[in-house]
Amino acid sequence: MYAVPVLEQWLVFAPLTWTAAVVNEPAVTVLAEHAAGRCGLAPDESVAGLWQKLTGRMVAPRTGDGPPKLVIMPTRACNMRCVYCDFGAADAPHATLDPRAACRLAEHFAALVRAGGENVLRVHLFGGEPLVARHCTEAIVHYVRALCARTGMTPWFELTTNGLFDEGLIPFLGDYIDSIVVSLDGTEPLHDYNRRRADGTGTYAGIAANLHRLAGYPAELCLRMCVTDRSVGIMTDVTARLCEEFRFDIMSFEMLAENECSCAAGLTAPDPLSFAAGVLAAEGPASDVGVRVVYGPSELVGPRTTSCPLGRGTLMLSPDGGLAACYVDPQRWKDRGLYLALGHVDALRGVCVDEERLKAIAALTASKPRCDRCFCRYTCAGGCHVDHTPPGCSLEYDDRCRAIRVTTAGRLLRYLGFRAEADRLASDVTMMRLLADHPDDRLRSWGVRP
Amino acid sequence: MGGEVRPAPGIAWVVEQNGVTVVDGDRGALVSIAYPYAGLWAMIVGGTYTAGRACDLVMLLTGMDEGAVERQIVGALSSWRGLGLLEAG
Numbered sequence: 011m012y013a014v015p016v017l018e019q020w021l022v023f024a025p026l027t028w029t030a031a032v033v034n035e036p037a038v039t040v041l042a043e044h045a046a047g048r049c050g051l052a053p054d055e056s057v058a059g060l061w062q063k064l065t066g067r068m069v070a071p072r073t074g075d076g077p078p079k080l081v082i083m084p085t086r087a088c089n090m091r092c093v094y095c096d097f098g099a100a101d102a103p104h105a106t107l108d109p110r111a112a113c114r115l116a117e118h119f120a121a122l123v124r125a126g127g128e129n130v131l132r133v134h135l136f137g138g139e140p141l142v143a144r145h146c147t148e149a150i151v152h153y154v155r156a157l158c159a160r161t162g163m164t165p166w167f168e169l170t171t172n173g174l175f176d177e178g179l180i181p182f183l184g185d186y187i188d189s190i191v192v193s194l195d196g197t198e199p200l201h202d203y204n205r206r207r208a209d210g211t212g213t214y215a216g217i218a219a220n221l222h223r224l225a226g227y228p229a230e231l232c233l234r235m236c237v238t239d240r241s242v243g244i245m246t247d248v249t250a251r252l253c254e255e256f257r258f259d260i261m262s263f264e265m266l267a268e269n270e271c272s273c274a275a276g277l278t279a280p281d282p283l284s285f286a287a288g289v290l291a292a293e294g295p296a297s298d299v300g301v302r303v304v305y306g307p308s309e310l311v312g313p314r315t316t317s318c319p320l321g322r323g324t325l326m327l328s329p330d331g332g333l334a335a336c337y338v339d340p341q342r343w344k345d346r347g348l349y350l351a352l353g354h355v356d357a358l359r360g361v362c363v364d365e366e367r368l369k370a371i372a373a374l375t376a377s378k379p380r381c382d383r384c385f386c387r388y389t390c391a392g393g394c395h396v397d398h399t400p401p402g403c404s405l406e407y408d409d410r411c412r413a414i415r416v417t418t419a420g421r422l423l424r425y426l427g428f429r430a431e432a433d434r435l436a437s438d439v440t441m442m443r444l445l446a447d448h449p450d451d452r453l454r455s456w457g458v459r460p
Numbered sequence: 461m462g463g464e465v466r467p468a469p470g471i472a473w474v475v476e477q478n479g480v481t482v483v484d485g486d487r488g489a490l491v492s493i494a495y496p497y498a499g500l501w502a503m504i505v506g507g508t509y510t511a512g513r514a515c516d517l518v519m520l521l522t523g524m525d526e527g528a529v530e531r532q533i534v535g536a537l538s539s540w541r542g543l544g545l546l547e548a549g
Contacts, residue, residue: 109520145508149517152502156495156521159478182506185475 011045011064012385012451013038015444016419017431022453023422024064025313025388026071030422031060032431042456071313071388073372078323079132079168080119081337082112082150084143085329090172090213092205093275094236094266097138098339107329109149110357115327116154118361120161122323131158135169135187136326136337141179143329151186170234172205173217180220184227191232191262192221196241196248204236204277218255225257232260232304237288238272242280245288249303250295261296262304263289265413267397282409283442286416290436293424307390307410308417310425314388320350320395321375323368331355333363335371336396346400348374380405385451390414412446419445464549465504465537471545473505482545491543496521497536504546 011024020038023030033041037057044061086097087104120131133154140147151167158165166188173192183190194217195201202212224231233252237245249261266272266279280288293303307317316322320336327333333352336343343350350371353363378392380399384407392399398410407415416435423432435441467473470486479498482491493501496518503509503517511533518529540546 113520145513148502148506148508149499149520152495152499152517153521155477156499159495164477178507182502186502 011041011453012387013041013453013456014385014415014419014448014451015441016423016435017438017441019431021385021419021422022060022064023385025385026068027064027066028069028312029060029063029066030426031064032423032426032428033057033060038453038456042453045453046457069313071315071391073315073322073375078119078123078325079134079319080116081134081136081319081324081326082115082140083107083136083138083326083328083337084109084112084140084146084150086138087142088137088139088172089142089208090139090174090205091208091210092172094204094238094269094272094277096269096271105329106143106146107327108331108357109146109153111331111355112146112150112327113153113157114357114360115325115333115355116150116157118363119325120157120163124161124163129162130164130166132166132168135167137170138329139172139174140169141171141175144176144179148182151182155186172213173220174207174213175220177220177223180223180227184224184229187229189230189232190224191234192217193236194221194233194252195236195238196244197251200241200248203240204238204275221256221258230260231256231258232262233258234262234264236264236266237280237285238266239278239280242284242288245285246291246295249292249301253295253299253301258301260302260304261292262306263292264306265410279409282413283416283439283446286413286420286442286446287436289413289417290420290432305414305417307393307414308386308421310389310418310421314391315372316375316391316395317389318392318394321372323372325352325363327355331357333361335368338396343396346396347402348396348400350396374401377401380407380411383450383452383455384411384415386411386414386418389418407447415446415448416442465509465541465546466507466549467505468544468547473501475502484544487544489543491545496532500533500536 013020013022019032019034022033040057041061084107123131131154135147155165168189169187170191195204198214201214205213207213265285266277268279289305296303325333326337331354333354335350335352352367355361374395378399380403381387381392393410420432420435472483472485474481479492479494480501482493499517499521500514503514514533515526515529518533
């Protein structure tokens with residue numbers, strides 16, 4: 011159980027019973043006494059009721075947002091040259107995945123999903139830019155659909171794209187893909203500075219034309235904006251403008267993760283409190299038109315042990331046939347002392363997965379010393395296990411933690427019906443800072459707070 | 461098997477979970493196309509049909525050898541032409 015300061019009150023949150031409440035300080039003290047087993051103070055009736063709910067039937071945290079997903083990277087190559095990209099797309103070999111390897115893995119994965127009592131075969135097509143390898147991507151989609159037709163399963167496809175693709179692909183995407191994630195970094199000048207063609211020219215106009223074309227199809231459309239120091243102050247305006255210009259379903263924000271490329275381009279990570287305020291404020295104009303605002307680590311989907319694909323049993327297939335638990339370049343996780351390779355898929359010999367390693371990787375998410383005292387322990391659950399909370403990382407909250415803590419608290423307030431309080435929190439830097447830097451949220455540490 | 465093909469005028473189609481349903485608006489007829497042929501249909505309407513690509517896709521979907529797949533594709537295209545669903549491109 012946790013308690014964090016929100017405005018003049020306290021937000022009490024028990025993620026494992028999925029119970030939250032806004033209470034005053036004396037009430038937290040009484041709850042903390044009970045948490046510590048010192049029951050000398052008799053709680054009044056309302057606190058007694060809350061105590062019962064906070065300590066009620068616990069829900070085992072889910073390993074992710076649902077059943078595992080299969081992530082397939084048809085290529086690591088990309089037709090764009092975004093200034094902050096450190097995926098190495100510019101130098102990536104133009105190798106394309108052998109679609110037969112993807113098919114072998116789909117068969118293997120379908121059997122796992124069915125054995126787990128699920129019936130939906132979830133496949134995420136990722137890159138590089140998966141549509142650069144168009145024929146491979148199309149072949150995989152048709153194979154998986156045929157497999158599902160044969161086995162009575164339901165296919166579900168997600169495709170992450172930069173949006174700069176040939177118009178002829180629109181019917182394929184609209185008809186065969188369930189959820190399309192398109193990267194769009196805001197309005198035209200912001201986007202075109204960040205996300206460019208190989209010749210340096212902007213890509214907004216081409217992507218916008220494709221977004222308009224896709225709007226006529228039933229596929230769910232998600233716009234993903236990488237927020238930088240330049241765009242953090244106008245997240246609400248950008249959201250409102252995009253909602254006006256396009257028909258889409260989800261506005262997803264992420265903070266720029268600084269790297270050598272982004273620094274060379276003069277881009278830095280956004281201020282975390284401004285980012286959190288931006289996420290919370292953007293929910294207003296977005297919800298007016300039925301658009302859902304998403305910030306992955308702060309989504310309130312129930313208690314979970316990971317908010318990233320790693321640790322969910324997700325299998326990621328690279329163009330070279332390698333299987334891993336994480337999509338980033340292997341060198342990056344090796345640099346952080348992690349070993350996330352899971353095996354290999356061969357078009358002829360089939361699938362080789364190290365099941366023990368899969369379990370060991372899932373267990374990584376259980377040990378998060380930095381997260382122990384944070385009320386987001388079972389919602390953010392450590393964010394990116396490679397970049398944000400790798401083993402041996404500092405115990406201090408970093409800027410991503412601060413953004414996630416404020417956003418999560420604001421969302422819990424709204425979840426409880428305290429909409430005005432959430433708005434007030436998002437506009438009060440002092441209160442956001444107090445919450446973000448609260449040293450220990452655990453109710454059992456209440457009496458020993460500095 | 462070679463040569464360009466495209467949907468005939470008045471032909472519409474709906475992608476469904478297990479395949480494609482082709483609608484001949486003029487005759488009020490419905491034709492259900494299951495896999496592997498649904499993949500072939502997608503290739504034709506997507507404008508990426510070539511004999512080689514069609515063969516590769518159907519081989520992937522069925523695991524059959526090239527000769528058998530070629531015969532199947534020829535049969536499917538001929539049947540669809542006969543039903544008035546396709547015309548030469």
